[in-house]
Amino acid sequence: MPINIHLAGIDYAILAIYFTFVLGIGFALKKTMKGSSDFFLSGRSIPAWVTGLAFLSANLGAQEVIGMAASGAKYGIMTSHFYWVGAIPAMVFLAIFMMPFYYGSKARSVPEYLKLRFDEKTRGFNAISFAVMTIFSSGISLHALARLLETLVKWDYWTCIWVCAFIVLVYIFLGGLTSAIYNEVLQFFMIVLGFSPLVYLGLRDVGGWSALQEKLIPVATSQGYAAGTWTQSWEHMGNPIENPMGVNWFAMVMGLGFVLSFGYWCTDFLVVQRAMAAKSMSAARRTPLIAAGPKMLFPILVILPGMIAIALNNQSGGAFLPTGADGHPDYNMVIPSMLAHYFPPGLLGLGFTALMASFMAGMAGNVTAFNTVWTYDIYQSYIAPKKSDSHYLWMGRWATVFGILVSIGAAFMASKFNNIMDMLQLVFGFVNAPLFATFLLGMFWKRATGHGAFFGLVGGTLAAMAFHGLSCAVGVAPGIKGGWIEPHFLFRSEMGQNFYMAIVAWTSCFLLTIGISMLTARTKSDADLKGLVYSLTPKPESEAEPWYARPAFVGIVVLLITVGLNILFW
């Protein structure tokens, strides 16, 4: 049974008011955009609570809200590893160890940091791959939103694409990064306040947490897993065959935790850009820590609905979630199903608007990261250096238009040829997997050279590709999902294959960078690297903060709470 959401007049009113505010913020910020640094860096003037919530919200796109709820239904509470093993430790590491270099070096983007630390080719490799990736991600977000609206409320696919793209375009074109950041904070509150009643009603309906635990037992046993698999996060991770994710603790901690999450949260300009817009070094360092607070609790908002939905679906014999093309429940429909099921007119408008807001947050984040990297790292570096600042501001505005048009093109491709998008995401995975090794060596080992970094990255990317060609998940035909050279290594699941691929890519990049650096001469002196490498940088002054507000202390508290959460749901 497909889900339909019927919007009443009051729901449309809420939607309209929301978009009025979104656009209004763009118009109100227009006059503050005087130079390129206002447009791309918000003039480094934003208070930490704002950048912190934007840091979180830029990542709170479709993958997060729809995807994590789907994983909650598919894998249960093990999905929390994406938060309590993945995101939180990486965010604390970024705040304490990496932010001083990003912010202190006055680099305007992550690729620019690579240029200052290593050389032009390393920056070029990162800037170009990142620019292409973000713009396609933005297109995928747009496509997913339009597809969802088409299914749920029967709006026309192309009208959705153009209207949503236009709204994002207007507010970024006018207000640049500040506008994106302000709107992300608005979206953050929209999502939290729009979905909390959903979780409350769902949990009440299922009979509370202990009733939910009981109702998840048959979900696990009917699929051949131990009774508590859906409600215990670590208990069943000894062997990949014991859990629905098909991964063991080592792949989880090293692959997802260390390589992929650190790689994403610490080096992806989409999120780091938010912290770089903060008004001072201490605000920049507090940004990821402020984000870590709500992030720790997000499993309640995004994973719990998935668990509730699958329990109710199982109890009702499959009547809660629609059935997908493969005969399994359509996990991506968890949040839409719950909206349609529990929310009366009025609140439905709020929840539906929150859903749209999450998709647009993902898209806008990508667009602002793209226009900055394009303008500073590609256009100013290779195409038109030494132009006036107002020229780059002009370029930034038009890069926004161009970026959004390409996103629409990407959405078109995604709607016509699903395989091309899978292929692109695969290639992005190859490029991303080794990145964290380069940054780690760059920041903590002054001997790492430009050649070492560049060939290490290329080597890591090739290693990822080779590993993918040689490995396959059980039951998957060799091809785009792996094994296209020869399915030599078999994994229990694609996720396991993916985590090991990341580990292999990271290790290759790490070793190659060290080896090549030892063989090549340093091109940057100790003086050049001041502010870019840990051992050559004076410790950041704690800016007269009391001890309880210092990043190291807050970071430790955050980590202790995270350990506590892991133990609580062990």
Place this chain on the structure above:
Amino acid sequence: MNFDLRLPIGLMFSIFGGILTIYGLISGPEIYARSLGINVNLWWGGGLLVFGLLMLFFAFRKPRD
């Protein structure tokens, strides 16, 4: 300079809160069957109104962060 972000947040959620509260007061009980018989518009609308007004209060009390 940039304006205080608490202003639009406070204003928007006060409006949402106001609309939902009023709608909760005038709507009949039949639409609340799906929300387990709870008048969520009234309750949650009230909550949003309080949140929005608090944001506005802090925005006006301290002009700049």
